[in-house]
Amino acid sequence: MSKQKIVVVGNGMVGHKFIENMIEHPDYDQYEVITFSEEPRLAYDRVQLSYYFAGKTAEELMLTSPDYYDEHGVRYIVKDKVISLDTANNKIVTESGREESYDQLILATGSYPFVPPIPGKDQDHCLVYRTIEDLEAITASAKESKVGVVVGGGLLGLEAANALKNLGLETHVVEFAPRLMAVQLDEGGGDVLRAKIEALDVGVHTEKNTKEIVAGETCRYRMNFADGTFLETDMILFSAGIRPQDELARQFDIEIGPRGGIVINNQCQTSIPNVYAVGECALWDNKIYGLVAPGYQMAKVAVDHITGGNLAFEGADMSTKLKLLGVDVASIGDAQARTPGCLSYTYSNSHDGVYKRLIVSEDNTKVLGAVLIGDVDAYGNLLQMMLGDIAIPGSPEALILPSVDGAPALGVDALPDSAQICSCHDVSKGDIFEAVKGGCTDLAGIKSCTKAVTGCGGCAAMTTQVMNAALTEMGVEVNNNLCDHFEYTRQEVFDIIRTKKIKTFDELLAGYGSGKGCEICKPAVGSMLATQWNEYILSDDNIQLQDTNDIFLANMQKDGTYSVVPRMAAGEVTPDQLIALGEIGKEFNLYTKLTGGQRIDFFGAQLHQLPIIWEKLIAAGFETGHAYGKSLRTVKSCVGSTWCRYGMLDSVSMAVLLEMRYKGMRTPHKVKMAVSGCTRECAEAQSKDVGVIATDKGWNLYLCGNGGMKPRHADLFATDLDDETLIKYVDRFYMFYCHTADRLQRTSVWMDNMEGGLDYLKSVIIEDKLGICEDLEADMARIIDNYECEWKKTINSKERLKRFAHFINSDATDDTLAYVAERGQERARIDMDARAKIAKGDVIETVEVV
Amino acid sequence: MSQVWNDICDLSDLVKNTGVCALHNGEQVAVFLDDESNVYAISNYDPCGNAYVLSRGLIADFKGKLTVASPLYKQHFDLTTGECIEEPENSVKAYPVRVEAGKVQLG
Ligand code: SRM
Ligand SMILES: Cc1cc2nc3c(=O)[nH]c(=O)nc-3n(C[C@H](O)[C@H](O)[C@H](O)COP(=O)(O)OP(=O)(O)OC[C@H]3O[C@@H](n4cnc5c(N)ncnc54)[C@H](O)[C@@H]3O)c2cc1C
Ligand code: SF4
Ligand code: FES
Numbered sequence: 001m002s003k004q005k006i007v008v009v010g011n012g013m014v015g016h017k018f019i020e021n022m023i024e025h026p027d028y029d030q031y032e033v034i035t036f037s038e039e040p041r042l043a044y045d046r047v048q049l050s051y052y053f054a055g056k057t058a059e060e061l062m063l064t065s066p067d068y069y070d071e072h073g074v075r076y077i078v079k080d081k082v083i084s085l086d087t088a089n090n091k092i093v094t095e096s097g098r099e100e101s102y103d104q105l106i107l108a109t110g111s112y113p114f115v116p117p118i119p120g121k122d123q124d125h126c127l128v129y130r131t132i133e134d135l136e137a138i139t140a141s142a143k144e145s146k147v148g149v150v151v152g153g154g155l156l157g158l159e160a161a162n163a164l165k166n167l168g169l170e171t172h173v174v175e176f177a178p179r180l181m182a183v184q185l186d187e188g189g190g191d192v193l194r195a196k197i198e199a200l201d202v203g204v205h206t207e208k209n210t211k212e213i214v215a216g217e218t219c220r221y222r223m224n225f226a227d228g229t230f231l232e233t234d235m236i237l238f239s240a241g242i243r244p245q246d247e248l249a250r251q252f253d254i255e256i257g258p259r260g261g262i263v264i265n266n267q268c269q270t271s272i273p274n275v276y277a278v279g280e281c282a283l284w285d286n287k288i289y290g291l292v293a294p295g296y297q298m299a300k301v302a303v304d305h306i307t308g309g310n311l312a313f314e315g316a317d318m319s320t321k322l323k324l325l326g327v328d329v330a331s332i333g334d335a336q337a338r339t340p341g342c343l344s345y346t347y348s349n350s351h352d353g354v355y356k357r358l359i360v361s362e363d364n365t366k367v368l369g370a371v372l373i374g375d376v377d378a379y380g381n382l383l384q385m386m387l388g389d390i391a392i393p394g395s396p397e398a399l400i401l402p403s404v405d406g407a408p409a410l411g412v413d414a415l416p417d418s419a420q421i422c423s424c425h426d427v428s429k430g431d432i433f434e435a436v437k438g439g440c441t442d443l444a445g446i447k448s449c450t451k452a453v454t455g456c457g458g459c460a461a462m463t464t465q466v467m468n469a470a471l472t473e474m475g476v477e478v479n480n481n482l483c484d485h486f487e488y489t490r491q492e493v494f495d496i497i498r499t500k501k502i503k504t505f506d507e508l509l510a511g512y513g514s515g516k517g518c519e520i521c522k523p524a525v526g527s528m529l530a531t532q533w534n535e536y537i538l539s540d541d542n543i544q545l546q547d548t549n550d551i552f553l554a555n556m557q558k559d560g561t562y563s564v565v566p567r568m569a570a571g572e573v574t575p576d577q578l579i580a581l582g583e584i585g586k587e588f589n590l591y592t593k594l595t596g597g598q599r600i601d602f603f604g605a606q607l608h609q610l611p612i613i614w615e616k617l618i619a620a621g622f623e624t625g626h627a628y629g630k631s632l633r634t635v636k637s638c639v640g641s642t643w644c645r646y647g648m649l650d651s652v653s654m655a656v657l658l659e660m661r662y663k664g665m666r667t668p669h670k671v672k673m674a675v676s677g678c679t680r681e682c683a684e685a686q687s688k689d690v691g692v693i694a695t696d697k698g699w700n701l702y703l704c705g706n707g708g709m710k711p712r713h714a715d716l717f718a719t720d721l722d723d724e725t726l727i728k729y730v731d732r733f734y735m736f737y738c739h740t741a742d743r744l745q746r747t748s749v750w751m752d753n754m755e756g757g758l759d760y761l762k763s764v765i766i767e768d769k770l771g772i773c774e775d776l777e778a779d780m781a782r783i784i785d786n787y788e789c790e791w792k793k794t795i796n797s798k799e800r801l802k803r804f805a806h807f808i809n810s811d812a813t814d815d816t817l818a819y820v821a822e823r824g825q826e827r828a829r830i831d832m833d834a835r836a837k838i839a840k841g842d843v844i845e846t847v848e849v850v
Numbered sequence: 851m852s853q854v855w856n857d858i859c860d861l862s863d864l865v866k867n868t869g870v871c872a873l874h875n876g877e878q879v880a881v882f883l884d885d886e887s888n889v890y891a892i893s894n895y896d897p898c899g900n901a902y903v904l905s906r907g908l909i910a911d912f913k914g915k916l917t918v919a920s921p922l923y924k925q926h927f928d929l930t931t932g933e934c935i936e937e938p939e940n941s942v943k944a945y946p947v948r949v950e951a952g953k954v955q956l957g
Pocket of ligand 1: 555556557562563565593594595596597598599600601627633634670672687688705706707708709710746
């Protein structure tokens with residue numbers, strides 16, 4: 001049987017979703033898919049488009065890849081627009097003259113930005129905001145402009161204004177309607193939003209009808225308004241709404257709506273049954289949906305219909321929650337209170353810039369809609385109450401009043417399994433329950449297996465609640481206790497140590513724990529004590545807490561010998577130091593290797609040799625490299641502006657400064673940093689917990705990346721910082737991590753499990769939302785002040801040196817060690833039995849020695 | 851037959867909740883001191899990791915049993931009996947140990 005051929009016109013978000021759903025369908029082998037895109041690349045995440053200005057590359061925004069399509073036999077043609085349709089003969093023709101026949105045709109052509117017919121709108125520097133190419137044009141134009149105006153004060157317009165502001169332009173928003181976000185907000189909400197946006201120095205001009213764009217006097221252009229006023233600007237960005245891209249249907253006899261849009265039925269079929277339309281080009285029940293979630297729903301329905309199922313598209317909810325110019329805004333259901341007889345409740349607090357309005361049914365029992373500005377915590381709750389038609393528990397006003405005790409929160413138990421928790425990725429309560437049962441027991445896991453929270457992020461709070469409910473139902477006590485001996489989380493233990501000023505493990509165990517402690521809580525508490533007080537880790541009180549590596553200030557190897565890693569800040573080393581290292585390696589016959597962290601590692605040192613080796617290293621000017629600790633490892637650097645012809649700033653000096661500042665700091669897991677001198681990124685800073693990249697205006701700061709078992713790119717956190725601000729942010733970041741992370745949780749997992757993720761972290765570190773930044777900085781200052789090289793201190797103490805003998809009662813050394821020669825050095829004998837065992841996974845726990 | 855005891859070191863040479871390694875009749879023995887001044891002795895050999903390292907492990911309370919967690923792969927060895935809790939086939943020898951007149955002695 002020959003395969004059915006499906007042609008998908010448009011490879012945008014929804015066109016791609018359709019293809020992805022086809023590929024995942026069990027009957028996919030009976031189909032053949034080919035897609036055409038007018039744009040020069042395959043589908044990318046338009047919803048996240050604005051992150052392009054924050055440093056995300058086109059590559060990072062991609063939703064798919066040629067490899068993925070190749071692997072599944074999907075043919076794709078980019079940069080070739082479909083220009084003609086022959087529905088009688090089931091054929092399409094493209095601009096380049098290519099003809100393709102089809103059995104089923106999918107129109108997923110999206111929409112285009114509407115530009116009002118204003119005389120003068122077609123000049124240079126008059127732009128729109130829809131594609132990556134548009135963004136490139138905006139960036140180029142901004143370089144030659146000082147003032148920018150966005151025409152349109154809707155969702156997209158405000159997002160565009162944010163972009164212009166970040167590009168450094170004096171920014172204005174011009175809106176035809178009497179208020180911002182007229183579609184979503186009522187008057188009160190519009191006023192609060194306006195005040196907040198004006199406070200950010202963005203000009204807001206409502207009720208302005210632009211008559212013409214003419215040459216300006218102080219700027220490139222002047223916009224003349226119908227009321228006789230005018231505004232001067234160098235560039236104009238139109239964001240006055242979208243229009244469905246229905247040109248093919250219009251020209252080739254497929255029914256379109258009176259105001260445009262390809263008419264579809266509940267199965268997403270157009271007036272011609274084997275032609276479907278999905279996404280923003282489709283008109284369902286006289287409505288165009290300008291959001292991605294309904295488009296995804298349509299893609300699912302179309303796939304289902306083609307493959308013989310009976311799903312139906314039955315409309316979609318248009319509630320939204322976003323952050324515009326740093327202001328939280330949400331609108332749910334009938335935000336404008338249009339339902340006959342409805343009642344409304346309003347809470348307004350101009351001091352904090354919070355406005356909330358709740359619209360309920362005539363009988364005061366059901367949520368119909370809401371507007372939230374400045375504080376959108378209630379979003380998930382209210383949305384689910386509206387969607388689930390759930391009766392309001394208690395009095396409605398409690399739902400929007402600032403959290404006074406006893407405010408009725410919607411128990412997630414009240415939701416049906418089908419309740420949609422994440423609309424971006426259509427993830428239901430049932431899906432999350434299944435994922436938890438399948439073993440995803442933290443937010444990071446839920447994100448990766450269901451995709452919930454990875455779109456707009458608005459569903460994070462609700463997703464967490466559902467996950468916890470599922471865990472509880474499974475009888476998994478959501479137990480984050482440190483271990484059997486402490487019924488507290490690591491964060492709680494840290495708080496106890498800080499607030500009760502506890503300095504020893506025994507004191508903590510006596511007051512807050514039970515039993516004698518174990519290999520889990522002891523090093524964890526040792527690390528917290530070190531973070532908080534930074535006292536000598538080998539004092540009599542502390543020594544019992546340390547893993548062997550910390551006790552002997554070196555990493556234990558498979559045969560019981562140790563490695564020695566001196567600090568080599570930023571990878572810098574003088575020829576004399578290199579010679580000294582060479583001599584030491586030779587004298588003790590140590591296997592010598594460069595590490596992946598730009599420094600030198602000696603292997604095979606025996607216990608009794610460690611102090612002698614270190615005495616020599618210290619004499620040669622070295623300090624301990626803390627390769628053994630859960631602490632700062634290295635700050636990798638590139639050569640930077642001192643030598644490199646592309647270097648923007650002196651990356652080596654910055655890396656040395658950072659490494660010297662944070663060396664010795666004990667953290668929940670190890671942390672790594674890097675500094676690159678320019679965007680070529682030779683130091684791979686984006687793969688580090690803290691990455692710094694020089695720009696022509698300062699430093700860009702990236703946070704929470706790592707390599708290792710599950711590599712993750714760091715997220716761009718702040719741009720164009722001066723030295724002082726950079727260090728301030730890094731201080732706060734590290735201390736907040738030390739205070740709140742779980743044991744052995746790297747920064748990436750810590751942030752991914754944090755409700756609100758990156759945005760929340762920004763609000764804590766940049767905006768000081770919790771009011772703790774002063775404390776964080778003071779805590780860090782104390783760590784830095786108390787720094788002492790542990791090896792220096794140790795070799796000066798006779799008492800401590802006693803430990804560095806293999807036998808307490810003999811000068812003999814361990815005679816069980818054996819070596820083999822290899823490439824001019826000696827290395828440990830390989831024990832095949834032990835190796836096979838490790839390969840088989842017969843190891844108790846991943847090695848957490850370091 | 852009466853037991854022969856070898857002096858190993860002074861009790862004051864041990865630090866509470868840590869271990870040391872002693873050479874005793876040609877064998878490597880790991881000697882530990884707990885926080886109530888009790889001493890324990892088991893082999894220094896870790897059969898799981900095939901190295902002489904147990905004296906350098908962390909003392910851990912494993913569900914009420916006092917154990918040492920191997921510094922290599924973290925298996926727990928009972929300080930009193932030498933039993934390896936996770937892999938009983940890898941249990942090690944326990945040695946008689948006592949403190950006499952401030953001296954730690956192995957038998
Ligand atoms: C020596 C070195 C390999 C080398 O010869 O290049 C090394 C050696 C070890 N690494 Fe590593 N890692 C080394 C660079 C790295 C890097 C590369 C980097 O830092 O640029 C990575 C990936 C980057 C990252 O961490 O994000 C790396 C990811 C790991 C991981 C996985 C961490 C993760 O989050 O998945 C572990 C396991 C752990 O920490 O739990 C690990 C653990 C270890 C341990 C400590 C395993 C152990 O307990 O014995 C090894 C210690 C050997 C020793 O005695 O020194 N090592 N390790 C490198 C030391 C760099 C240094 O100068 O300090
Ligand atoms: C800046 C911005 C922010 C947004 N933020 C959000 C948000 O926060 N939440 C949300 O839900 N939605 C948001 N959206 C809307 C969301 O991006 C759209 O709903 C979604 O992209 C629609 O998908 P689509 O596939 O229908 O259209 P598109 O993604 O536009 O894809 C259509 C594709 O078809 C191509 N095409 C058109 N005609 C032809 C032809 N004849 N031949 C070949 N190819 C053709 C187009 O070039 C385009 O690549 C945002 C949009 C923008 C621009
Ligand atoms: S990152 Fe830039 S400055 Fe640094 S070495 Fe590479 S090219 Fe040169
Ligand atoms: S609702 Fe947007 S990510 Fe879940």
